[in-house]
Amino acid sequence: MLTTQKIALFGGAVLVSATAVFVLLNPLQPALPTPAITQATPASPSLGEARRTQPAAVKPAGAAIAPPADAEAALSEAQLLRLADSNPDYATLADRVGEVSARRNGQAVDVAALYAATQQKSAWKALDGVPEGFPLSVSEQYDGRQFIEINPMKIESLLPGDTLDIDIGQLNQSFTAVIDNVQAQPGNNVTWTGHLQNQETESQVVFTRGESLIVAGITTPQGHFEMEARGDKGWIVSSATLFKTPDVLLEVPADELAKTPATLPPVVEQEQVL
Numbered sequence: 001m002l003t004t005q006k007i008a009l010f011g012g013a014v015l016v017s018a019t020a021v022f023v024l025l026n027p028l029q030p031a032l033p034t035p036a037i038t039q040a041t042p043a044s045p046s047l048g049e050a051r052r053t054q055p056a057a058v059k060p061a062g063a064a065i066a067p068p069a070d071a072e073a074a075l076s077e078a079q080l081l082r083l084a085d086s087n088p089d090y091a092t093l094a095d096r097v098g099e100v101s102a103r104r105n106g107q108a109v110d111v112a113a114l115y116a117a118t119q120q121k122s123a124w125k126a127l128d129g130v131p132e133g134f135p136l137s138v139s140e141q142y143d144g145r146q147f148i149e150i151n152p153m154k155i156e157s158l159l160p161g162d163t164l165d166i167d168i169g170q171l172n173q174s175f176t177a178v179i180d181n182v183q184a185q186p187g188n189n190v191t192w193t194g195h196l197q198n199q200e201t202e203s204q205v206v207f208t209r210g211e212s213l214i215v216a217g218i219t220t221p222q223g224h225f226e227m228e229a230r231g232d233k234g235w236i237v238s239s240a241t242l243f244k245t246p247d248v249l250l251e252v253p254a255d256e257l258a259k260t261p262a263t264l265p266p267v268v269e270q271e272q273v274l
Contacts, residue, residue, distance in 0.1 A: 077112070080111050100156060114157050117151060117154040117156070118157055122165040122174075123155055124148040124167070127149055134230075136235075145241070146169040150233070152209065152214060158192050160181055170238060176196065190208070190209055196220065205217075218236075
């Protein structure tokens, strides 16, 4: 039994008899009457269909391309590597990936995670409470530390010339750090140094990341702050809290405590000579 098939032609629909197709393919077959062709009126494409049928712009091989308008668009790794980098000193994301990999002795880089990190302005956000299982004593948990959730890849992705928003909850203030230098250290550690943007007083920002630990020192006009993170959880606190001088118990003899101000030796005031 012969059936008919539908063939798309310029947005319309054409019905062609299967017998007619056979005749075209087999010239020895006796000619049959040409079947009537019914062409449907093409429907106006929807907005989504029009967007899908829009011809894609052709880019020369190796050229940087702009990020997609749709932030949720799924791109292959090859497409991500060709995206224009946000840092003018690096043409494409591939250049950034190469730098990150080289300072880690050629270690493989998660391209998608690195690209996502470059789209974030800050590396961390504040947490409401103490992370479960965090290695701190009870007194340290309540000594003024602000606990944070951090994206280690954001730190790892930084190159000289990049900027990073640094939020310090104790000051209720956000600073912008500019990365000046990145240096690989022994033991597969990497150190980033920089300064705070638009600050009249001297400032400094230092991050060091190892296998699982990130430590940082941030010098602000309001004082010095320390940051430490293990995995994706950490804390930030004023150095004055960490290195404060503990209270010292002074032992005073009982007979001295029994003396009243009236019985203490008089204080001789010396005349000041100008």
